[in-house]
Amino acid sequence: MSESYIAPLRSWLATPMRGDLADAVECIRRCADVQHVAVMPDVHLSSDICIGVVIATSHLIYPQAVGGDIGCGMLAAAFDVEAPRLNPRIAAQILNDLAGAVPPRRRNRNALVVQPAALADGSLSDGPPEAVRRKEGELEFATLGSGNHFLELQADEENRLWLMVHSGSRAVGQAIRDHHVAHAPVVDGKFRALDAGSDAGRRYLQDAAWARRFAAASREAMAKEAGRVMSNVLGAGICWETKIETDHNHVSMERHGGRELWIHRRGAMPAQAGQPGVLPGSMGTASFHVEGRGNQEALCSSAHGAGRAMSRGRALSKISARDFRQQMEGIWYDYRLTGKLRDEAPTAYKDIRVVLQAQRELVKVVRMLRPILSYKGV
Secondary structure (H helix, E strand, O other), X not given: OOOOOOOOEEEOOOOOOOHHHHHHHHHHHOOOOEXXXXXXXXEEOOOOOOEEEEEEEOOEEOHHHOOOOOOOEEEEEEEEEEHHHOOHHHHHHHHHHHHHHOOOOOOOXXXXXXXXXXXXXXXXXXXXXXXXXXXXXXXXXOOOOOXXXXXXXXXXOOOEEEEEEEEOOHHHHHHHHHHHHHHOOEEOOOEXXXXXXXXXXXXXXXXXXXXXXXXXXXXXXXXXXXXXXXXXXXXXXXXXXXEEEEEOEEXXXXXXXXXXXXXXXXXXXXXXXXXXXXXXXXXXXXXXXXXXXXXXXXXXXXXXXOOEOOOXXXXXXXXXXXXXXXXXXXXXXXXXXHHHOHHHOHHHEOOHHHHHHHOOOOEEEEEEXXXXXXXXXX
């Protein structure tokens, strides 16, 4: 492939891509071995490779195109009760009990949630990844984290109550990313890459696959803890047969256009034909369960949510506590955290319906859900 090669680009945009964002995407197109780039409607800038971009390569692996929260994703499941069962007293009790059952972070080693044996018996690359797995990883398993991670109770069109959990691999994923990026050579003067066939490439892929399993197991453990809270407070049970799982930060070998390619998704969920997915809005707006259409030009991918419309700093400077309370009217949350949650206000995010409209070729809507109770860590 010639040095002047520019990878094909397909985009599904909710708003025009201008300035720094357009430049960042162009930079990705020119990276070594990048075969195709797909841009999702929730695309936004990050410190390295954009969030909401899908990249295909033939042999090079770009850890920065996966990011540090490897395996971050969603779990949704229905309860066997209807949303009207909640009232202010019950909601307050649920929020209080969730803070103990699903903490944003855990500091007491006597309160650990036991990991599945497949995770506890695993090992990562020597150095920081393995050290973090044994220390922070044990503490952070089944913890929510902060930022845009959340646990939410929602109601579908028939008023059935649903659970939605958004979280990832916590410190372990970051340690894996940082360790392998530090040992990867720079290509094209900007990003670092590993050959998938090299020892270093295989170690990264093994570590990243472990982090993906860790994140999925952690979400399920949090869902079970939330289920215990709901059982104790409301007498509700999770209907596990309704469970939907997806993640949106990973790299995997997939077949597209008759070729085996390494598909890097950062802030984009897989959307093969018929594949179920979860598309969250924001704390105060609707979320959707969707089904993939298998669009090959999108590398069978979809947006992973609404996507930020404002940086966190800008949101904090523009959105007042009063604004936040108005935007969250009718939704239960911990009102004591209002000042600290302003960067997660609904207006800090794009309109999820506009995102859905922009990617109507990528997924179809199965179910709409409205937020009832939102639990977040700070």
